[in-house]
Amino acid sequence: MLPDVLQCPRCERGALRHEPAGYICTRCSAGYPVIGGMPWLFHDPQGAAGEWRARLALLLGELHGDAVATRAALAAPDLQAATRERLARVADALEDHGRRLTTLLAPLQVHAGDADRDALRALRTRLPVSQALTTYYVNIHRDWAWGDAENRATLDLLDSAAGESLAGARVLVLGAGAGRLAHDLHLRHAPALTVATDLNPMLLSVAREMYAGRALELYEFPLAPRGAREHAILRTLRAPAAADERLQIVAADAMRAPFRPGAFDVVVTPWFIDIVEEPFPRLAAHINSLVAPGGRWLNVGSVAFGFMNMQRALQYGLDEVLAIVRDAGFSPPEVREAVLPYMQSPASRHARLESTVAWSTRKLADVPRPASRGLPDWFVDPNRPVPLHTDLQAHARATRIHAFVMSLIDGRRNLNDIARVLVEQRLMKPEDALPAVRTFMLKMQEDATRRTNL
Numbered sequence: 001m002l003p004d005v006l007q008c009p010r011c012e013r014g015a016l017r018h019e020p021a022g023y024i025c026t027r028c029s030a031g032y033p034v035i036g037g038m039p040w041l042f043h044d045p046q047g048a049a050g051e052w053r054a055r056l057a058l059l060l061g062e063l064h065g066d067a068v069a070t071r072a073a074l075a076a077p078d079l080q081a082a083t084r085e086r087l088a089r090v091a092d093a094l095e096d097h098g099r100r101l102t103t104l105l106a107p108l109q110v111h112a113g114d115a116d117r118d119a120l121r122a123l124r125t126r127l128p129v130s131q132a133l134t135t136y137y138v139n140i141h142r143d144w145a146w147g148d149a150e151n152r153a154t155l156d157l158l159d160s161a162a163g164e165s166l167a168g169a170r171v172l173v174l175g176a177g178a179g180r181l182a183h184d185l186h187l188r189h190a191p192a193l194t195v196a197t198d199l200n201p202m203l204l205s206v207a208r209e210m211y212a213g214r215a216l217e218l219y220e221f222p223l224a225p226r227g228a229r230e231h232a233i234l235r236t237l238r239a240p241a242a243a244d245e246r247l248q249i250v251a252a253d254a255m256r257a258p259f260r261p262g263a264f265d266v267v268v269t270p271w272f273i274d275i276v277e278e279p280f281p282r283l284a285a286h287i288n289s290l291v292a293p294g295g296r297w298l299n300v301g302s303v304a305f306g307f308m309n310m311q312r313a314l315q316y317g318l319d320e321v322l323a324i325v326r327d328a329g330f331s332p333p334e335v336r337e338a339v340l341p342y343m344q345s346p347a348s349r350h351a352r353l354e355s356t357v358a359w360s361t362r363k364l365a366d367v368p369r370p371a372s373r374g375l376p377d378w379f380v381d382p383n384r385p386v387p388l389h390t391d392l393q394a395h396a397r398a399t400r401i402h403a404f405v406m407s408l409i410d411g412r413r414n415l416n417d418i419a420r421v422l423v424e425q426r427l428m429k430p431e432d433a434l435p436a437v438r439t440f441m442l443k444m445q446e447d448a449t450r451r452t453n454l
């Protein structure tokens with residue numbers, strides 16, 4: 001059933017054949033593994049697995065470091081008994097959380113202490129930096145632990161815009177996250193096929209467990225805990241009902257979606273269009289290519305485009321968004337708006353209300369599929385030299401200076417000493433050196449203690 005809608009994300013032409021070990025392109029022979037029971041259909045599957053592995057290794061290191069620091073705080077004199085109890089509980093929870101994530105993501109084959117954290121941190125990753133392993137961790141608990149109210153509100157708003165049932169349709173949910181909306185749609189409408197796709201393996205692994213009807217225990221760390229016991233809560237996640245085999249999970253990048261053109265009668269984008277690192281006109285054209293002639297695009301979520309904060313032209317308002325949808329070959333969208341509860345954890349004093357927009361629109365015409373952001377030759381073929389263009393040269397020099405200044409910190413030199421070395425090395429003028437070193441050192445001290453977004 002799934003192979004019927006799949007297409008090779010590398011050559012973007014060939015069909016994918018299901019083999020015992022994974023999927024194979026019938027045209028270019030590219031192979032794709034199944035990881036943790038999920039077709040792993042990234043354009044560069046090994047690269048994507050390596051990046052998520054690195055992120056998980058970093059996260060496990062951070063959790064361990066946090067637990068150690070929290071336990072060390074217990075040594076302070078004069079702690080209230082309640083503070084002591086809270087710190088001990090949180091430290092235990094952080095360690096246990098690391099173990100649980102390691103188990104959940106075991107198919108990625110990462111173990112605490114596996115990698116050099118500093119090297120991983122320095123080399124970072126190629127996946128969008130805004131899409132960290134835990135960026136949407138809280139969604140997991142909203143989806144599967146806090147009860148139905150919030151989830152039902154989103155589903156009802158989407159349904160009110162959709163108007164008609166999805167029964168018998170082939171449905172694709174892009175950016176499905178931990179998978180609740182895809183599950184709810186599947187249960188309510190009985191489509192012929194629902195594919196929940198996302199690039200985050202942690203969220204998809206939770207979805208996999210839920211769809212299979214298994215219970216899963218994971219910690220919630222509320223933003224504003226109501227009381228000491230709510231700083232870390234071990235929650236049991238469970239779907240209201242297991243899903244049938246027509247609800248499938250695919251790990252993939254929506255912008256290199258491994259699906260053949262027009263494979264779906266309905267594409268759903270829940271809380272997705274304004275967080276994906278892609279200008280909305282490109283995303284809309286891409287969605288057009290996935291929808292069958294006469295099929296529909298259903299959207300629900302915010303219209304915020306906040307992460308595009310360096311590019312104001314891309315921070316579209318709703319009117320602009322609707323015009324872009326029409327330009328992308330769709331009918332004028334049927335829009336519904338409602339203020340919905342959003343991330344209202346019962347354990348947190350912090351909760352949001354979101355003015356949420358849903359629309360339904362029908363595909364009227366094909367528009368050209370935007371060209372994929374191709375990977376450079378030297379990336380694909382590791383035997384090719386990495387080109388050294390002027391910007392990179394300048395960046396390399398800046399990085400070397402950065403490393404040199406950091407190497408001057410030996411626990412003995414003061415700011416004047418460090419500034420003097422920079423002047424002697426002709427890296428800075430005497431009048432500039434001390435102010436620059438002062439600001440730089442402060443920033444480095446802050447960076448060293450800041451938790452990275454993993």
Ligand SMILES: C[S@@+](CC[C@H](N)C(=O)[O-])C[C@H]1O[C@@H](n2cnc3c(N)ncnc32)[C@H](O)[C@@H]1O
Pocket residue numbers: 131136139174175176177178179181197198199200203252253254255270271272275276277
């Ligand atoms: C705001 S969350 C919404 C998740 C889910 N739809 C929900 O309502 O809880 C956005 C989701 O998009 C996913 N995502 C971001 N960029 C993506 C991309 N290029 N391809 C696929 N998924 C992506 C994230 O991993 C995340 O799960």
